[in-house]
Amino acid sequence: MSRKEPLPPRGERVGARRARAEVVFARLRETYPESRTALTHRNPYELLIATILSAQCTDERVNQVTPALFERCPEPAALADTPLEVLEALVQPTGFFRQKAKNIQATGRVLSERFGGVVPHTIEELTALHGVARKTANVVISNCFPEQAAGIAVDTHVQRIMRRMGLTTAWDPVDMERELVRLLARELWNDVTHLLIDHGRATCRAPRPLCPGCPVADLCPSRDRFELSGRAAARPTRGARRGSPAKAE
Numbered sequence: 001m002s003r004k005e006p007l008p009p010r011g012e013r014v015g016a017r018r019a020r021a022e023v024v025f026a027r028l029r030e031t032y033p034e035s036r037t038a039l040t041h042r043n044p045y046e047l048l049i050a051t052i053l054s055a056q057c058t059d060e061r062v063n064q065v066t067p068a069l070f071e072r073c074p075e076p077a078a079l080a081d082t083p084l085e086v087l088e089a090l091v092q093p094t095g096f097f098r099q100k101a102k103n104i105q106a107t108g109r110v111l112s113e114r115f116g117g118v119v120p121h122t123i124e125e126l127t128a129l130h131g132v133a134r135k136t137a138n139v140v141i142s143n144c145f146p147e148q149a150a151g152i153a154v155d156t157h158v159q160r161i162m163r164r165m166g167l168t169t170a171w172d173p174v175d176m177e178r179e180l181v182r183l184l185a186r187e188l189w190n191d192v193t194h195l196l197i198d199h200g201r202a203t204c205r206a207p208r209p210l211c212p213g214c215p216v217a218d219l220c221p222s223r224d225r226f227e228l229s230g231r232a233a234a235r236p237t238r239g240a241r242r243g244s245p246a247k248a249e
Helices: 014-031 044-053 059-072 076-081 084-094 097-114 134-144 156-164 173-183 186-202 223-234
Strands: none
Touching: 014 173, 014 186, 044 059, 044 097, 044 134, 059 084, 076 097, 084 097, 134 173, 134 186, 156 173, 156 186
16 A cells, blocks of 8 residues: 555544545445455354455455365364365465464364354454454454444555545554544444445555546545546657657556
């Protein structure tokens, strides 16, 4: 995420920023009414393991791996008992497979021995598991235990779009989560990440968003900057206007 992303509009009070955020997410809900996690899962255990595997990997790739993994390891005890080299082979396509295999095996062991094979419901308990940081814990809670939501899962889409929208001043994901929790109504917390992931993939892309047609463009302080840069990029170079080929970049 570039540090050229804007701060909230100058002079905008917190109340005005909160009102703008409400309109932004109301429109995103209308635009992406089926927004939900792209990770295929049938229960909290499967979502937890899939989310651990999704670090620095696409959801699509994780979904290709997990059917065979969960057929071999349908519950935490089986995951704990599976030889590490077998787990490594199963999760290898997700990248960083040796560390991920160690993490899910250790998490399976803790779930089995400490929690009776049941995925815990709190941030504190989840982040004590191997390979589980606050973002992963929030993903599991928001999807499987939404009534116990304690925060917002801040991934790269959330960071990028909230900065572009001028709805946060933070750079660190934990600081950004604290700021967004104060800014957004609690009933939004479980939807924020899903909506922004869908919007980030469809429209507010990195490095250049597709501002024309964006459902919240009129509320975004970055729109003019990106539209101007897009027009500048589309203009021919001086050499090209004279008929000579433009220099390759």
